[in-house]
Amino acid sequence: MASTGFELLQVSLPQLAAGALQTLSISALGIFFATVGGVLYGVLANLGKRPVNIALQVYLELFRAIPVLVWLYLVFFGLPIFFGLSIPSFWCAVLVLGLWGASEVGEVVRGALRSLPRGQREAGLSIGLSGWQLYGYVLLPQALKRMTPPTINLYTRIIKTSSLAVLIGVVEVIKAGQQIIERTYESVLIYGALLLFFFFVCYPLSAASRVLERRWAHT
Amino acid sequence: MSALIEFQGFNKFFGEQQVLEQIDLQVQAGEVVVILGPSGCGKSTLLRCLNGLEQAHSGSLRLDGKELLAPGTDWRQVRQRVGMVFQSYHLFGHMSVLDNLLLGPLKVQKRERGEAQAQAEALLARVGLLDKRDVFPRQLSGGQQQRIAIVRSLCMNPEVMLFDEVTAALDPEMVKEVLQVIQGLAREGMTLLIVTHEMAFARAVADRIVFMEAGRILEQNPPERFFTQPQSARAQQFLEKFSFVESLPKTLHKELS
Numbered sequence: 001m002a003s004t005g006f007e008l009l010q011v012s013l014p015q016l017a018a019g020a021l022q023t024l025s026i027s028a029l030g031i032f033f034a035t036v037g038g039v040l041y042g043v044l045a046n047l048g049k050r051p052v053n054i055a056l057q058v059y060l061e062l063f064r065a066i067p068v069l070v071w072l073y074l075v076f077f078g079l080p081i082f083f084g085l086s087i088p089s090f091w092c093a094v095l096v097l098g099l100w101g102a103s104e105v106g107e108v109v110r111g112a113l114r115s116l117p118r119g120q121r122e123a124g125l126s127i128g129l130s131g132w133q134l135y136g137y138v139l140l141p142q143a144l145k146r147m148t149p150p151t152i153n154l155y156t157r158i159i160k161t162s163s164l165a166v167l168i169g170v171v172e173v174i175k176a177g178q179q180i181i182e183r184t185y186e187s188v189l190i191y192g193a194l195l196l197f198f199f200f201v202c203y204p205l206s207a208a209s210r211v212l213e214r215r216w217a218h219t
Numbered sequence: 220m221s222a223l224i225e226f227q228g229f230n231k232f233f234g235e236q237q238v239l240e241q242i243d244l245q246v247q248a249g250e251v252v253v254i255l256g257p258s259g260c261g262k263s264t265l266l267r268c269l270n271g272l273e274q275a276h277s278g279s280l281r282l283d284g285k286e287l288l289a290p291g292t293d294w295r296q297v298r299q300r301v302g303m304v305f306q307s308y309h310l311f312g313h314m315s316v317l318d319n320l321l322l323g324p325l326k327v328q329k330r331e332r333g334e335a336q337a338q339a340e341a342l343l344a345r346v347g348l349l350d351k352r353d354v355f356p357r358q359l360s361g362g363q364q365q366r367i368a369i370v371r372s373l374c375m376n377p378e379v380m381l382f383d384e385v386t387a388a389l390d391p392e393m394v395k396e397v398l399q400v401i402q403g404l405a406r407e408g409m410t411l412l413i414v415t416h417e418m419a420f421a422r423a424v425a426d427r428i429v430f431m432e433a434g435r436i437l438e439q440n441p442p443e444r445f446f447t448q449p450q451s452a453r454a455q456q457f458l459e460k461f462s463f464v465e466s467l468p469k470t471l472h473k474e475l476s
């Protein structure tokens with residue numbers, strides 16, 4: 001058994017790193033789907049079509065009212081039972097984080113698009129832009145400033161929430177840490193390492209969000 | 220010769236409210252038509268229907284003989300032929316002046332960059348703003364932004380231009396520079412539909428005045444006739460209000476308008 005903290009870390013590091021990789025992969029994929037889905041949600045919500053808006057509202061409320069944890073259970077345990085469809089726990093976590101994140105990013109994108117002057121849309125249309133071109137060249141780039149800070153903040157929430165994946169059996173970074181503690185009883189050291197891990201992943205993001213928010217405040 | 224633009228029995232509703240009622244209006248190629256009328260009478264709506272920003276309810280609207288209210292109209296095509304300039308310019312704030320001008324020609328018309336840029340620069344020079352090519356809209360005055368907005372439409376090589384109170388948001392000293400640009404287009408023989416509250420300009424530039432009230436066209440006449448002998452009582456009242464405002468001392472004039 002390792003006698004010093006340093007030796008202990010050396011032995012446990014690969015295990016911790018594997019866990020960290022799981023956490024980062026789930027988070028990165030979740031963030032990716034949350035962003036793509038969120039932009040789609042925001043654009044759809046801006047079309048002003050009633051049935052579409054009702055569907056999006058139901059989707060949003062489902063993810064606001066039901067905890068992410070329950071969604072994880074529903075997808076992981078519920079899909080096989082009700083639809084005979086079983087998804088690996090890693091992808092269950094990505095799916096749930098992506099869908100939850102997309103609803104939240106989507107609300108941000110929707111708000112940012114709605115804050116643009118109506119005339120931007122009409123000016124774009126009047127030079128013959130298609131709907132895609134209008135959003136791609138005119139509306140989304142202008143909404144970007146307003147939507148980026150809150151979206152980055154949401155990314156940190158996705159990263160932190162990804163640890164719930166442990167409950168459907170993913171050995172992410174916290175689970176890996178707990179396994180090491182069970183073996184070595186070095187809880188202070190390991191939890192310290194976990195703290196640093198989350199801090200160094202999330203802090204740069206929230207700092208960036210604050211910097212951007214300040215820089216873009218008056219443009 | 221058949222008209223370039225032809226409204227016939229044209230109707231438009233917003234919900235229950237009818238904002239355009241049995242509009243009959245023909246505009247020949249090269250003609251300059253100024254639309255006058257009290258606030259809320261449907262002038263903007265009429266222009267917006269012409270490039271598909273509003274949907275018509277019934278009737279007929281032809282461009283160059285082709286029915287636009289038929290299903291399957293390619294409004295993107297129509298909008299390239301019918302340019303529109305708005306009261307508050309609506310330049311794209313995240314793009315330089317040049318990028319504002321080139322967006323349509325490059326992305327919609329898929330033209331070659333060198334050729335489109337040469338045209339954009341020539342038009343900028345013409346409105347006296349070539350030195351502003353690389354600045355952003357927020358660095359420009361209202362009058363400069365509005366001239367850029369006109370050039371943005373012109374870069375699409377439209378056949379018709381619609382101007383909806385394009386000087387209404389401007390400080391008085393900038394009105395002239397914008398009106399001169401429009402007058403230049405009129406002299407060149409471009410087809411123009413203009414909504415304005417600048418009566419002297421209307422009188423000088425128009426081939427024909429169309430007077431509207433409550434969604435209907437009450438009279439259409441050459442400017443001299445309209446301004447000196449308006450046919451309808453409503454047009455008389457409308458003009459009296461304007462001459463009253465214009466005869467006021469300058470300070471009061473500002474407060475009223």
Ligand SMILES: Nc1ncnc2c1ncn2[C@@H]1O[C@H](COP(=O)(O)OP(=O)(O)OP(=O)(O)O)[C@@H](O)[C@H]1O
Pocket residue numbers: 233238256257258259260261262263264265
């Ligand atoms: N999007 C809309 N929804 C509902 N009603 C509208 C809409 N746009 C315009 N209207 C109504 O239609 C009527 C005509 O409006 P329009 O803007 O065409 O008038 P206008 O002659 O351009 O007036 P102004 O001189 O004030 O610009 C008005 O009664 C207005 O309230």
Ligand SMILES: [Mg+2]
Pocket residue numbers: 262263264383384
């Ligand atoms: Mg109007």
